[in-house]
Each structure stands twice: as structure tokens, then as C-alpha cells.
Amino acid sequence: MRVGVILTVVITAASLAGCSGPEAKFVLAKDTESLMKEARKPIEKVVTEHFGTPHKLVGWEKLPIDYGKADKAVPGHETAGWQLVEGRNLYMRHCLHCHGVSGDGNGPTAPYLNPRPRDYRRGEFKFTSTAVGVKARRDDIHLVLQNGIPGTSMPSFALLKANELTALVEYVRWLAMRGEFEKRLVAELSSDYSVKAVNDRRKNNEKLSDIIDAFNKLMTSTKEAPSEFSGTIKDVGDNLAADWLAAEDEANLIVPKHPRHLPSADPQSVSRGRALYMSEKLKCYTCHGLAARGDGTSTVDYWAIPGSSPEKKFEARGLHDNWGNPIKPRNLTLGQYRGGRRPIDLYRRIYAGIKGTQMAGFATALRDAKDEKGNALNDDQVAERMDRHIWDIVNYILAVPYQQQTIEPLLPMTAAATPAPAPAK
Ligand code: HEC
Numbered sequence: 001m002r003v004g005v006i007l008t009v010v011i012t013a014a015s016l017a018g019c020s021g022p023e024a025k026f027v028l029a030k031d032t033e034s035l036m037k038e039a040r041k042p043i044e045k046v047v048t049e050h051f052g053t054p055h056k057l058v059g060w061e062k063l064p065i066d067y068g069k070a071d072k073a074v075p076g077h078e079t080a081g082w083q084l085v086e087g088r089n090l091y092m093r094h095c096l097h098c099h100g101v102s103g104d105g106n107g108p109t110a111p112y113l114n115p116r117p118r119d120y121r122r123g124e125f126k127f128t129s130t131a132v133g134v135k136a137r138r139d140d141i142h143l144v145l146q147n148g149i150p151g152t153s154m155p156s157f158a159l160l161k162a163n164e165l166t167a168l169v170e171y172v173r174w175l176a177m178r179g180e181f182e183k184r185l186v187a188e189l190s191s192d193y194s195v196k197a198v199n200d201r202r203k204n205n206e207k208l209s210d211i212i213d214a215f216n217k218l219m220t221s222t223k224e225a226p227s228e229f230s231g232t233i234k235d236v237g238d239n240l241a242a243d244w245l246a247a248e249d250e251a252n253l254i255v256p257k258h259p260r261h262l263p264s265a266d267p268q269s270v271s272r273g274r275a276l277y278m279s280e281k282l283k284c285y286t287c288h289g290l291a292a293r294g295d296g297t298s299t300v301d302y303w304a305i306p307g308s309s310p311e312k313k314f315e316a317r318g319l320h321d322n323w324g325n326p327i328k329p330r331n332l333t334l335g336q337y338r339g340g341r342r343p344i345d346l347y348r349r350i351y352a353g354i355k356g357t358q359m360a361g362f363a364t365a366l367r368d369a370k371d372e373k374g375n376a377l378n379d380d381q382v383a384e385r386m387d388r389h390i391w392d393i394v395n396y397i398l399a400v401p402y403q404q405q406t407i408e409p410l411l412p413m414t415a416a417a418t419p420a421p422a423p424a425k
């Protein structure tokens, strides 16, 4: 295994945002705590080896992070990686009190906030310009820093300098990769070595000493061969790097092939958008409500915890995000959008959904295979129709705050269930 450490920086505790309290530390994730204690240690060791501590950062060259070059060294930090150090310093000053030292969304201010600050360690961000299943681009995080997240406590940092924002974006990405590296390593071990798995194995008459022996074997390198776990570390690192690189790939950026075709005021486009909103195919109303006030029936249902097996439901009614926090569908009559209010931002929200939430993307549902007369469509026609549908929905969303009067007396749901066909142009 090649651990390329391009950066090791030692700084004094006092220079960390002038904090004079207890020394800043990266904390272990909850998942890690669920492993048997013999397995926790190696996880902590490996993560520290590849990422260091807040006071002694390590830049793992495998990761697609722009650490900064040695020729622009910050005085006192002549080694490579000035940008990561700069990012850390800015983060400690501006972000730590909400997002926490480890980027776990658990800073000292966090318990008082709703919504909670993002925990970056899932490697997942909500408002992205990338396809379903693809991570956030640098540009997405940059946009969030530029605009803040309206309607939440996440402030805008537009007053920082361009190079400061760049350093912050890299540091946030680095914290996200750090957290995800830990999470993925734990996932590799938990089916055999979580406290629960070990208890189950013992119930099946496996001896604890045998389980620990097997674990130690997994961790042990010999002269002839590196340990099985070092292979796991390499694979996890490779996959993680590839996933973050893919997010920067232009092929994964959502770009409409066809421009927004009509001004938002066009009543026909708005009413087609409304019909799609009410359609059985998209079912926006089940979450956002008949009058788009964010109060659909889904907000009182009990929802399954994602990834739970056997399936478990959240204790509280209503939607929850992948972090387990309760979320509400947006009240669209207010005209406030967290992921940006440009038409292209809304296009992307409809296309790929809001990542880490139950609002999944609708691009697939909006691809018609046939036209109204039943003729098969070619790829270009499918793409054009999908764009037209999405822009109709965007036009509807943008009209909602001004359309109270026309929305109140609703069409009967059955009549609205089939979207009106778009006129041929
Ligand atoms: C006062 C508290 C607060 C501060 C300070 C703060 N944030 Fe946030 N941040 C939040 C909250 C709350 C959210 C989640 C909002 C939501 O879920 O819609 C958030 C979300 C985010 C997200 C996630 C965006 C997404 O698409 O999922 C990023 C990235 C982020 N913040 C970065 C930063 C950075 C970098 C700083 C410092 C420069 C910072 N934040 C400072 C409260 C804060």
C-alpha cells in the first residue's frame, strides 16, 4: 500500500482560531463506536495515519484535493499543503462553532439550530448540480458558501476573498472524505465485528477468543504478504477518490440540452407544470400538498429508516433525511429555495432531487418513450420533451408564490392526474 504523505504540519494549539479551551480533536463516528473494542483501535489508527489531527494535518495524495503547493508556503508552514492549512484556519474561525471540528455538524451552537448544520462525514451534500448518485462538485459547495442557505442559519460568506473561499471548499471536501473513509472502513468490518455481530456469533457457539484471533489475523502483515486489511484500505481509498473525481467530470454535470422555452409568466406552461405536479407519475402533491404549502399526506406518514434491515420506521411521523433529522417538504408558496433560486437551480432539483432526502430525482419519470399518438421517440426527442416538462414544472414553482388565487379552487385530482400534452411546436 502506498500512503503518500505530502504534508505534515505542526501548529500550536493557540493558533487554532485562538481557542484557549480544550485541544481540538477529531472524534470517532458513532458507527465506529458500534464495533467491538479490538476493532475500533485499528480504525482510529488508520484514519489518523491518512488524515492526521487538527493540529498536525496530513494530506493523503491519493485524494483529489488541491492541498496547495510548497512554493506558496505560509510562514511557519513551509511544508507543502498551505491551502489545507489556510482552509483549516478559516474553518476554525468561521464554521467550527456550527459544523464542529470533525465536520460532524455538532459544534457548540448546533444543538440550538433547526435545521441542524450539515454533518459532512457521510460525504453527501443536499444541493448539487450533479446526476443522481454523484457527489457534490467544488462549484456546488462554493455556491453554498457564496449564497448561504436561505431560511436556515447557514450564513453567506460572500465577503470572504476568492482564495479564502477556495481554501474553505477544499477543507470541507477533505473533512467529508475523511469522514467517509472512516465510514466505509467501518462498513467493511461491521458485518463480522460489530458488537452486535459478535454477540450473534457467540450465540451460534463461536468462541470470543476465536473471533478475536480471526480479527487479528485480518490485521496482521507478514514478510510474504501485506495484511488483508491493508488491501481493504487501498480499495476503500481508491473508490473514494474515484467517486469524488467523478463529481468533477463534466459528463455528470446536469445541463439542460434545451433552454427554458417560455417566460415564467406563460400561463400555459405554468398550468402544464401544475398538471405534472398533480400527476400520479410524479406525485409532488403527496409531499408538498395540494396547495403547495409543504403539508402533503407524506408529512404525517411513518417513513422507513433508509438502509434499515429488517425495515424499521422512524419514531416520529413525517420525512427524515439520511442523517436522521426530521425534514419538511418546502412550502412553495413562500418562494424561498435553499439550493438557489435561479431557474437552473430548480431545474437541477427536479432532475436529480435533493440528495440525502426522500425527494428523489424525476428525470427518469419524465422521459416519455412515445408521443401522444403512440409513435416511438428517438433520444433527442426524449431529451427535448423531458426538458420541456422540467421547465414547465420550474415555471409552475416560480409562479406559485403569485398564484394563490388560482391554486385554491383545485381541480378534482382525477382530472389533473393526466398531464395535459404539451402543444407541438
Ligand atoms: C450559524 C451556523 C452555521 C455556520 C457558522 C456555518 N454553517 Fe454551514 N450549515 C449550517 C446549517 C444549519 C446547514 C444545513 C442547512 C440545511 O440543511 O438546509 C449548513 C449546511 C452547510 C453545507 C451543506 C450544503 C449542502 O448542499 O448540503 C455546507 C457545505 C456548509 N454548511 C459549509 C459551511 C462552511 C464552510 C462554513 C464556514 C465558512 C459554514 N458552513 C458555517 C449552519 C452553519
Ligand code: HEC
Pocket (backbone or CB within 6 Å): 126, 277, 282, 283, 284, 285, 286, 287, 288, 298, 319, 321, 327, 328, 329, 330, 332, 336, 337, 338, 339, 340, 346, 349, 350, 354, 357, 358, 359, 360, 362, 393, 397
Ligand atoms: C417524498 C416527498 C417529496 C416529493 C414526492 C417531492 N418533494 Fe420536493 N421536497 C421534499 C422535501 C423533504 C424537501 C426539502 C428537503 C430539504 O431541504 O432537506 C423538498 C424540497 C423541494 C423544493 C425546494 C428546493 C430548494 O432549493 O429549497 C422544491 C422546489 C421542490 N421540493 C419541488 C418538488 C416538485 C416539483 C416535486 C415533484 C416533481 C417534488 N418536490 C416532489 C419532499 C418531496
